[in-house]
Amino acid sequence: MRREAELLGPEPGFRVGAVVRGLALASALTVAIALVFALLVLWGGLGEGLAELAAYYAGVLCLAAGAAAGARSARTAGWLHGGAVGLGYVLLAALASALAFGEAPAAAELLVHAALGLVVGAASGIASVNL
Secondary structure (H helix, E strand, O other), rough: OOOHHHHHHHOOOOOHHHHHHHHHHHHHHHEEEHHHHHHHHHHHOOOOHHHHHHHHHHHHHHHHHOOOHHHHHOOOOOHHHOOOOOHHHHHHHHHHHHHHOOOOOOOHHHHHHHHHHHHHHHHHHHHHHOO
C-alpha cells in the first residue's frame, strides 16, 4: 500500500502549513536583507535611492524563494501554493507598511503589486515542484 502511495504522489489539496512556511521564509529573508541594506546606508555610503531600488528587487527574490519553498513543501499544485505565498507576501508587506508608516498604499498600487506577487509566486511554485 505504501509503495502505491509513493507512486501516486501526494494527495491533491491546499496545504495551509506549506503556505505559512513559505511566508515565514520570505519574511525572514526580507527582514535580513533590509537590515543589511540599512547598515550599508548607515555605514557603507550606499545611497538611499539605490538601496530602495535594490531592496525592491531583493523583495521580489525573497518572494520567489518563499513561494518555491512553500510549493516544494506542499509537493503538489505548485502554482496554487506559490501564488498563495506571493499574494500573502504582498498583503503582509502592505500591512507592515501601513503599520510602520501610518498610511496604506493606494488601491491601484496594491492591486498591481498583488498581481505581480501572484504571478511571480505561481511561476516560482511551478518551477520548484516540476524541476
